[in-house]
Amino acid sequence: MWFKKKVQAKPEEKLDLPEGLWVKCESCGEILYRSELEKRVWICPKCNFHFRIGSRDYIALLLDEGLLEELDSEMEPLDPLDFPDYKKKLKSAQQSTKLKDGLVYGRAKIGGIPVIFASMDFAFMGGSMGSVVGEKVARAIRLARSEKKPLIIVSTSGGARMQEGIFSLMQLSKTSAELALLAKERVPYISILTHPTMAGVMASYASLGDIIIAEPGALIGFTGPRVIEQTIGEKLPPGFQRSEFMLEHGMIDLLVSRTELRNTLIRLLKIICKVQ
Ligand SMILES: [Zn+2]
Numbered sequence: 001m002w003f004k005k006k007v008q009a010k011p012e013e014k015l016d017l018p019e020g021l022w023v024k025c026e027s028c029g030e031i032l033y034r035s036e037l038e039k040r041v042w043i044c045p046k047c048n049f050h051f052r053i054g055s056r057d058y059i060a061l062l063l064d065e066g067l068l069e070e071l072d073s074e075m076e077p078l079d080p081l082d083f084p085d086y087k088k089k090l091k092s093a094q095q096s097t098k099l100k101d102g103l104v105y106g107r108a109k110i111g112g113i114p115v116i117f118a119s120m121d122f123a124f125m126g127g128s129m130g131s132v133v134g135e136k137v138a139r140a141i142r143l144a145r146s147e148k149k150p151l152i153i154v155s156t157s158g159g160a161r162m163q164e165g166i167f168s169l170m171q172l173s174k175t176s177a178e179l180a181l182l183a184k185e186r187v188p189y190i191s192i193l194t195h196p197t198m199a200g201v202m203a204s205y206a207s208l209g210d211i212i213i214a215e216p217g218a219l220i221g222f223t224g225p226r227v228i229e230q231t232i233g234e235k236l237p238p239g240f241q242r243s244e245f246m247l248e249h250g251m252i253d254l255l256v257s258r259t260e261l262r263n264t265l266i267r268l269l270k271i272i273c274k275v276q
């Protein structure tokens with residue numbers, strides 16, 4: 001059974017953002033006025049660094065009236081491996097984020113065009129993909145296929161959730177197989193990569209978009225640069241795995257600033273859906 005809940009993004013529900021009146025930019029070190037940053041959708045005015053924001057922020061930013069008809073909002077993870085401290089970590093993540101797990105999805109409209117929309121939260125255990133995140137992605141894809149509506153997923157993730165072991169890894173093949181069925185029906189899928197989108201999520205649905213958009217400066221890849229350098233014993237080129245580098249090397253289609261993301265989606269959806 002699907003649980004339906006209307007989610008209206010509320011400005012006070014900032015999840016993944018630093019507290020206080022002043023905020024230091026992680027990238028350039030500039031001290032910034034918080035309310036100014038909020039107005040600029042959390043983009044540093046000095047260096048264009050895109051601060052990490054949560055699923056509720058993307059709902060507010062991208063969807064018509066900031067409204068998502070959320071599905072399966074009560075679905076929450078089990079602890080199939082009885083992994084040490086997993087239950088405790090889950091509980092604390094649920095309390096701090098007020099989410100059951102790190103992904104929300106449902107029906108929405110963008111520029112009046114009905115879509116299936118999903119968005120991840122890095123604040124929930126590093127945006128890790130366990131059985132619930134994977135299952136929700138799979139259901140979002142199936143819904144897009146059955147209702148013939150374009151699918152949009154905003155990704156951010158450190159990778160698979162190690163506390164669920166093989167149950168996490170299964171999600172890679174499950175979501176990829178569902179996307180193959182979606183492609184067969186010729187239903188479009190737009191993947192939006194935000195900082196960071198790594199490992200298991202990048203190795204499955206995040207990299208399988210018909211159109212892949214990334215925010216500027218986002219770290220995108222499978223294994224992180226430090227591990228690669230240690231493994232191959234060589235220094236990597238500057239900007240390796242940043243979205244600008246990925247665009248140059250053909251791994252993504254568009255680099256879009258957060259301020260332009262909604263307009264870009266509307267333009268793309270109108271072309272894809274042949275709306276005048
Ligand atoms: Zn900055």
